[in-house]
Amino acid sequence: MGNLPEPLAQRLADSGLRTTPQREIVYHVLLGKRDHPTAEEVFARVKTDLPTISLATVYNCLETLVTCNLVRQVNFERGPTRYCPNLEPHAHFHDEATGKTHDIELPPAVLDHVKSVLPPGFDARSVEITFRGSKR
Amino acid sequence: MGNLPEPLAQRLADSGLRTTPQREIVYHVLLGKRDHPTAEEVFARVKTDLPTISLATVYNCLETLVTCNLVRQVNFERGPTRYCPNLEPHAHFHDEATGKTHDIELPPAVLDHVKSVLPPGFDARSVEITFRGSKR
DNA sequence: AGACCTGTTAGAATAGTTCTAATTCCTTCT
DNA sequence: AGAAGGAATTAGAACTATTCTAACAGGTCT
Numbered sequence: 190m191g192n193l194p195e196p197l198a199q200r201l202a203d204s205g206l207r208t209t210p211q212r213e214i215v216y217h218v219l220l221g222k223r224d225h226p227t228a229e230e231v232f233a234r235v236k237t238d239l240p241t242i243s244l245a246t247v248y249n250c251l252e253t254l255v256t257c258n259l260v261r262q263v264n265f266e267r268g269p270t271r272y273c274p275n276l277e278p279h280a281h282f283h284d285e286a287t288g289k290t291h292d293i294e295l296p297p298a299v300l301d302h303v304k305s306v307l308p309p310g311f312d313a314r315s316v317e318i319t320f321r322g323s324k325r
Numbered sequence: 326m327g328n329l330p331e332p333l334a335q336r337l338a339d340s341g342l343r344t345t346p347q348r349e350i351v352y353h354v355l356l357g358k359r360d361h362p363t364a365e366e367v368f369a370r371v372k373t374d375l376p377t378i379s380l381a382t383v384y385n386c387l388e389t390l391v392t393c394n395l396v397r398q399v400n401f402e403r404g405p406t407r408y409c410p411n412l413e414p415h416a417h418f419h420d421e422a423t424g425k426t427h428d429i430e431l432p433p434a435v436l437d438h439v440k441s442v443l444p445p446g447f448d449a450r451s452v453e454i455t456f457r458g459s460k461r
Numbered sequence: 462a463g464a465c466c467t468g469t470t471a472g473a474a475t476a477g478t479t480c481t482a483a484t485t486c487c488t489t490c491t
Numbered sequence: 492a493g494a495a496g497g498a499a500t501t502a503g504a505a506c507t508a509t510t511c512t513a514a515c516a517g518g519t520c521t
Contacts, residue, residue, distance in 0.1 A: 206499095207486095207487075209486090209500085211499080211500075212499095227477090228477080228478080229477085241500095241501090242500085242501090243500070243501045243503095244478095244502095245478095245479085245480090245500075245501065245502075245503090246499080246500055246501070248477095248478070249499080249500075262402070264400060264402050264403065266400050266406075267406060267477095267509075268477095269476080269477060270402075270403060270477085280439075280442060282443065282447055285450070291447070293442055293443060293444070293447070294442070295442060296442065299438055299439060299441075299442055302435055302438050302439075303416075303435060303438075303454060304456075306416060306429055306431060306432065306435055307418065307429060307456065308429070310460055310461040311418055311427070311429070311456070311458065311461075312459055312460070312461065313456040313458040314457055314459070315456070315457045316455070316456050316457075317453075317455045317456075317457070318439060318452065318453070318454050318455075319452070319454075319455075320440075320443065320447070320451070320452050320453075321450055321452075321453070322448045322449040322450040323450070324446055324448070325446040325447075325448065343468070343518085345467090345468065345469085347468080347469075348468095363508090365508085377469095377470090378469085378470090379469070379470045379471065380471095380509095381470065381471075381472090381509095381510085381511090382468085382469055382470070384508095384509070384510075385468080385469075403477085403478075403507095404508095405507080405508060405509090406508080406509085
């Protein structure tokens with residue numbers, strides 16, 4: 190579903206950053222399997238293409254992608270941060286039985302309704318909605 | 326608004342657990358200043374009443390209170406876990422300028438609307454809504 | 462009082478992430 | 492092309508928040 194080809198080089202350039210093999214491969218790994226991997230998981234996947242990459246670089250690349258708005262960071266409780274290339278507004282459903290995370294499409298109407306609970310003076314830049322439960 | 330006096334001893338007993346000075350003081354500290362303190366902050370506050378308490382015990386007590394449903398755990402990104410004695414359904418607003426966290430009342434209608442985004446088969450036990458932004 | 466169980470404690474251990482300093486790699490500039 | 496300078500990468504140390512471990516204390520029940 191509808192992620193544009195790859196604005197990676199463009200987005201990097203817009204922020205005055207270079208396109209490097211490491212950044213490309215990290216990004217492609219995220220696009221390739223959208224299962225909300227942790228940094229360690231990304232590291233493992235990237236190593237098959239680029240065995241010399243270091244974990245620190247994976248962290249650096251992920252952070253870069255996040256600041257370029259190409260990737261979202263997702264946190265569940267105290268678990269490791271997970272990374273998600275889905276840029277559409279969406280909620281997350283965390284299946285407690287399997288540990289898997291599912292993206293849940295978030296219609297604009299719902300998003301607006303949620304934002305309407307904020308009293309005047311509160312200006313939300315982002316909203317994060319996380320379900321926890323089990324899936325049949 | 327409207328937290329019952331203190332069901333602490335009762336709730337502990339219900340779970341077959343003892344009422345100890347440590348548990349009482351940790352709970353009272355949370356009720357006393359509802360600013361979503363971290364475990365370290367709770368530790369510091371409790372020490373004024375009970376200087377010999379250990380950090381491990383604070384963690385233990387907090388976990389006990391959470392499992393007795395007297396306290397909620399709140400996480401923002403990678404920051405330390407924060408603790409919140411507000412049991413009403415509510416969202417959190419994280420002010421990026423001050424670092425402060427505000428409880429936002431969550432009307433049942435909004436909660437239902439949010440839950441309605443889940444496709445059939447997804448059974449949510451809990452929903453967590455977090456705003457990030459700034460407050461005038 | 463003795464046995465038993467729950468809870469507390471200090472400190473070690475762990476997990477995830479960030480920091481540091483050294484090196485490598487581009488990109489200009491001449 | 493060669494040199495300078497900045498950006499990116501790397502390995503490993505450091506750090507933070509939390510959990511674990513093992514020993515000890517305190518209350519309870521006979």
